[in-house]
């Protein structure tokens with residue numbers, strides 16, 4: 378059965394933004410990015426896709442793997458191998474990369490998301506309450522400083538790639554050593570282990586299996602579980618089961634609607650699209666895409682080259698509800714940037730999330746054609762922007778967040794969740 382991954386969104390375009398707050402006199406054409414906001418509510422699942430998911434989910438509950446697409450995890454070792462082998466570029470090399478600013482921009486998006494939901498959690502807490510976080514698919518620990526800044530008390534880091542987990546642990550030790558030298562610095566405890574979050578029940582690997590988490594974060598990784606229903610269900614359970622009511626699960630994932638829109642735009646029989654920094658090539662029948670296992674090869678300049686899977690968003694929402702998670706945010710990166718830019722401007726600047734460009738020096742560079750179009754070539758002060766290729770790559774993604782609901786139990790011991798929508 379084919380699933381509908383299409384959504385009627387307008388093409389999103391990126392325009393330059395001013396780099397500091399003291400430029401009001403330059404007119405508002407420079408202050409607002411010229412992006413079109415798509416609906417923030419996820420579209421309802423088509424009848425077909427809902428039925429398909431329910432049938433497969435029931436099969437999985439019954440211990441049967443479900444239909445063909447719910448089956449095995451043939452690609453996880455490929456993904457683990459890819460990330461284990463990935464060499465981290467030095468600072469100099471990173472600076473020279475074509476996606477240097479986009480990586481910083483993506484990092485800023487993660488910071489904004491973490492800060493947004495940490496603030497909600499802290500509102501519910503009293504001073505001195507523990508703040509426990511699971512960083513699922515933590516990679517090499519790119520978010521460790523964010524957790525440090527958020528003043529958490531305990532962190533669990535796990536990833537399928539052992540090499541990454543070791544590096545993450547070393548980075549944590551460095552942070553701890555620095556904090557120990559300073560009398561007042563914030564310190565947090567942490568635990569690390571390598572495992573496949575789509576196959577293993579994480580709770581059984583925690584030092585304290587009864588531990589209650591306030592936040593679960595899965596950045597640029599949840600889509601790997603959409604290889605099969607069994608894996609997606611396992612990963613969602615891992616995200617949900619130790620969260621205390623009122624806690625949040627936050628994630629950044631590729632936007633399947635946007636991917637399919639670009640695929641269609643590439644031509645009637647196209648299987649591949651992209652630009653000079655990323656490419657996506659489908660390996661499955663694109664006329665009849667399955668709910669799980671809709672596989673494509675993803676390549677991103679120097680950082681990713683492995684199989685990924687489309688995440689059918691209505692199915693993700695349904696899976697979440699099965700585990701007591703209610704969707705509270707879904708925004709494309711373009712929407713999220715636009716929404717949070719005004720209060721995140723300084724951080725974006727500190728993180729070098731945009732490239733500083735002189736409009737009158739853009740010349741005929743295609744990558745900055747949008748700067749000329751919006752500002753003309755007269756403006757001499759620099760503006761912040763991303764190259765066209767980087768903007769196309771970052772707008773493949775969306776942020777989403779789910780809130781853990783309270784629950785009671787029925788006579789058979791199944792949880793009854795109290796959703797408030």
Ligand SMILES: C[S@@+](CC[C@H](N)C(=O)[O-])C[C@H]1O[C@@H](n2cnc3c(N)ncnc32)[C@H](O)[C@@H]1O
Nearest residue numbers: 460514515516519536537538573574596598601
């Ligand atoms: C793009 S990286 C993101 C790393 C980190 N979250 C970040 O934002 O910097 C994706 C990560 O997901 C991990 N991953 C992929 N499949 C996984 C699985 N089945 N279980 C656990 N980790 C997985 C990879 O090893 C990799 O570290």
